[in-house]
Amino acid sequence: MTSGQVPGPAEAWLLRAVRPLGGERADLLLAGGRIARTGAAGTLDATETGAQVLDADGLYALPGFVDLHTHLREPGREDAETVESGTRAAALGGYTTVFAMANTHPVADTAGVVEQVWRLGRDAGHCEVRPVGAVTEGLAGKRLAELGAMATSAAAVRVFSDDGHCVADALLMRRALEYVKAFDGVIAQHAEEPRLTEGAQMNEGTCSARLGMAGWPAVAEEAIIARDALLAGHVGSRLHVCHVSTAGSVEIIRWAKSKGWRVTAEVTPHHLLLTDELAATYDPVYKVNPPLRTAEDVEALRAGLADGTIDAVATDHAPHAPQDKETEWSAARPGMLGLQTALSIVIDTMVTTGLLDWAGVAERMALAPARIGGLPDVPVDVRSSMGVGAAATLTLVDPEARWVVDPARFASRSRNSPYRGMTMPGQVHATFLAGRPTVLDGKIV
Amino acid sequence: MNRHLLSTADLRREDALLVLDTAEQMARLSDRAVKKLPTLRGRTVVNLFFEDSTRTRTSFELAAKRLSADVINFSAKGSSVSKGESLKDTALTLEAMGADAVVCRHPASGAPHRLAGWVRGSVLNAGDGTHEHPTQALLDAFTIRRRLGRLDGLAVTIVGDVLHSRVARSNVWLLHTLGVKVTLVAPPTLVPHGVSAWPVDVSYDLDAVLPASDVVMMLRVQQERMSAAFFPTEREYSRRYGLDADRAATLPEHALVMHPGPMVRGMEISSEVADSARSTVVEQVANGVSVRMACLYLLLGGAYERDEREVTR
Ligand SMILES: [Zn+2]
Numbered sequence: 197m198t199s200g201q202v203p204g205p206a207e208a209w210l211l212r213a214v215r216p217l218g219g220e221r222a223d224l225l226l227a228g229g230r231i232a233r234t235g236a237a238g239t240l241d242a243t244e245t246g247a248q249v250l251d252a253d254g255l256y257a258l259p260g261f262v263d264l265h266t267h268l269r270e271p272g273r274e275d276a277e278t279v280e281s282g283t284r285a286a287a288l289g290g291y292t293t294v295f296a297m298a299n300t301h302p303v304a305d306t307a308g309v310v311e312q313v314w315r316l317g318r319d320a321g322h323c324e325v326r327p328v329g330a331v332t333e334g335l336a337g338k339r340l341a342e343l344g345a346m347a348t349s350a351a352a353v354r355v356f357s358d359d360g361h362c363v364a365d366a367l368l369m370r371r372a373l374e375y376v377k378a379f380d381g382v383i384a385q386h387a388e389e390p391r392l393t394e395g396a397q398m399n400e401g402t403c404s405a406r407l408g409m410a411g412w413p414a415v416a417e418e419a420i421i422a423r424d425a426l427l428a429g430h431v432g433s434r435l436h437v438c439h440v441s442t443a444g445s446v447e448i449i450r451w452a453k454s455k456g457w458r459v460t461a462e463v464t465p466h467h468l469l470l471t472d473e474l475a476a477t478y479d480p481v482y483k484v485n486p487p488l489r490t491a492e493d494v495e496a497l498r499a500g501l502a503d504g505t506i507d508a509v510a511t512d513h514a515p516h517a518p519q520d521k522e523t524e525w526s527a528a529r530p531g532m533l534g535l536q537t538a539l540s541i542v543i544d545t546m547v548t549t550g551l552l553d554w555a556g557v558a559e560r561m562a563l564a565p566a567r568i569g570g571l572p573d574v575p576v577d578v579r580s581s582m583g584v585g586a587a588a589t590l591t592l593v594d595p596e597a598r599w600v601v602d603p604a605r606f607a608s609r610s611r612n613s614p615y616r617g618m619t620m621p622g623q624v625h626a627t628f629l630a631g632r633p634t635v636l637d638g639k640i641v
Numbered sequence: 642m643n644r645h646l647l648s649t650a651d652l653r654r655e656d657a658l659l660v661l662d663t664a665e666q667m668a669r670l671s672d673r674a675v676k677k678l679p680t681l682r683g684r685t686v687v688n689l690f691f692e693d694s695t696r697t698r699t700s701f702e703l704a705a706k707r708l709s710a711d712v713i714n715f716s717a718k719g720s721s722v723s724k725g726e727s728l729k730d731t732a733l734t735l736e737a738m739g740a741d742a743v744v745c746r747h748p749a750s751g752a753p754h755r756l757a758g759w760v761r762g763s764v765l766n767a768g769d770g771t772h773e774h775p776t777q778a779l780l781d782a783f784t785i786r787r788r789l790g791r792l793d794g795l796a797v798t799i800v801g802d803v804l805h806s807r808v809a810r811s812n813v814w815l816l817h818t819l820g821v822k823v824t825l826v827a828p829p830t831l832v833p834h835g836v837s838a839w840p841v842d843v844s845y846d847l848d849a850v851l852p853a854s855d856v857v858m859m860l861r862v863q864q865e866r867m868s869a870a871f872f873p874t875e876r877e878y879s880r881r882y883g884l885d886a887d888r889a890a891t892l893p894e895h896a897l898v899m900h901p902g903p904m905v906r907g908m909e910i911s912s913e914v915a916d917s918a919r920s921t922v923v924e925q926v927a928n929g930v931s932v933r934m935a936c937l938y939l940l941l942g943g944a945y946e947r948d949e950r951e952v953t954r
Pocket residue numbers: 359360361386438439485486
């Protein structure tokens with residue numbers, strides 16, 4: 197099916213002295229798209245297999261990252277991003293699969309559009325592209341899109357979302373949750389009660405009061421998450437909560453999980469790091485939806501990601517053309533780049549702080565999102581993702597690297613990174629997709 | 642002084658007092674037959690108004706002309722701005738014209754902040770969205786000081802749609818800086834959610850606050866707030882938060898009634914009160930010119946030394 201990405205049988209790589217999950221040094225032989233053999237560092241022989249040797253001393257191996265929330269902008273806004281440019285950014289950020297959100301022009305609400313996006317991804321070859329299907333026609337929140345047709349298309353859609361908009365109608369949300377059970381789909385909700393956020397520009401709180409900007413209250417997110425969790429529990433369906441941003445949302449999700457309901461959640465790197473104080477610059481590079489919240493929210497999100505209440509990190513990578521950001525705040529479009537900075541921010545906020553170990557990073561950035569997204573062949577646990585027989589879909593990270601963010605050097609077509617000039621810990625050195633390198637030495641192959 | 646006047650929150654006490662003292666000198670000039678000073682001869686002031694406000698624009702225009710500056714009125718109506726030209730492109734145009742100061746009125750909060758990053762001249766915020774209106778607050782403080790002789794230790798009550806009021810925000814920061822005790826009175830729906838961080842008292846009961854107020858400042862209430870369910874009817878608003886003669890009678894003898902204009906007579910203020918001796922409404926307009934002269938003078942002519950290196954683009 198993914199013929200463009202399967203390596204030739206001859207392609208084999210020996211990762212010399214790599215540290216799987218940051219543990220003891222080991223040799224990993226990648227062949228036939230899988231981890232073919234493992235051994236103590238320096239013990240595996242490359243000559244018999246003809247493998248190319250990658251000196252990975254000092255690098256950590258993690259399962260390839262999976263992003264449940266990427267805006268690739270194609271079709272429709274190719275000036276901001278294309279599947280080609282966005283997936284290059286993804287590979288450079290250590291991602292091997294991205295879920296492409298449906299709010300394109302035209303909207304990905306038919307089998308035709310999702311297949312187009314899926315093919316563009318396959319042809320680009322930098323990572324797997326799994327299209328997300330719209331829940332409702334045109335994201336209008338009125339009628340269900342043909343979810344079944346998208347599921348059975350070549351794109352094999354399993355995640356459905358009106359992201360950018362909330363499926364606000366309770367009955368429509370219930371029906372969507374029920375309907376996708378037929379093909380083990382999941383509804384990924386952008387939780388935002390629309391009446392409570394009319395004209396909203398930023399988190400409602402002391403900053404919005406001072407800056408004179410219409411507030412986006414935490415309750416507008418929390419009320420929808422509570423409602424959807426109850427609906428998911430009632431009908432026994434899978435609910436995924438996009439970009440959780442408030443402490444209250446973490447509590448509600450924790451409660452929903454305690455009931456045994458099938459509720460999962462993601463958090464973005466920016467919500468793990470940045471706060472609403474940044475809006476005081478009135479620079480829309482900090483405008484995002486849901487908005488940046490308070491330091492207390494950031495703390496609760498980190499704790500929720502650490503204890504597993506929040507299952508996954510997802511970037512909500514949202515490229516925008518300069519004219520959509522170099523404006524007054526209220527005229528700017530919400531969203532920020534994320535693919536090439538996600539790992540560094542997770543290291544900064546979760547690993548350096550002792551909240552997650554590297555196995556935890558692997559779980560939150562690779563395995564959990566793969567399971568939520570319904571990818572085939574997900575390793576049963578983090579350990580086995582590094583064992584013989586696992587897919588050779590890997591990210592090699594230099595944990596000691598330090599680099600300064602210069603958006604002009606990103607692979608993305610857009611430059612709207614809020615991290616410009618910041619020094620970041622950790623860098624992706626190489627990315628392998630089913631045994632084939634997509635990135636080597638920090639550069640696209 | 643700062644290079645720009647964007648917010649009263651970043652005005653130090655001595656800067657605010659310098660503006661008021663300078664405005665006092667400008668006001669004396671207005672009493673003379675020849676009202677012009679040569680101070681800003683050869684300097685260019687651009688009035689960049691993205692919102693209709695004849696009174697504020699005229700006030701700035703008069704202020705600049707009395708200082709002998711060249712004034713360009715750049716209105717959004719009918720210009721390339723309304724045809725979708727971006728604020729940034731407009732800024733670069735003004736920059737090419739060599740504007741020394743840009744007086745900016747804009748419906749978006751923070752637009753003058755953005756502008757300040759794109760032009761070399763000084764930016765004066767003439768009202769941005771629901772954020773601030775610094776010269777209005779300065780002229781209000783100037784009016785209070787002229788009438789009551791001081792600011793320190795006074796009690797000022799601001800009544801009305803605080804949530805959407807740039808006048809209220811600018812007054813809160815400035816009056817606090819100048820030692821005034823500020824009380825906000827409004828229906829709870831029109832008090833910002835994050836108000837607890839402000840240096841003010843909040844009350845929902847106008848009658849309880851009036852007897853201890855040296856100044857009561859009435860804010861305009863826009864009709865469209867009703868449809869957004871901020872309050873049930875105009876009549877109920879007026880009954881609970883409007884200033885009529887009976888209420889005004891409970892104020893101390895010396896207390897002032899202020900309004901930034903334009904007033905909605907019969908809504909937040911009765912005609913009787915608006916036209917009473919306590920009312921400073923007309924003086925506020927005259928004082929506005931003096932205060933804006935002072936601001937332009939201090940930003941362009943005097944206290945601030947221009948430094949080319951500060952420009953960020
Ligand atoms: Zn979203």
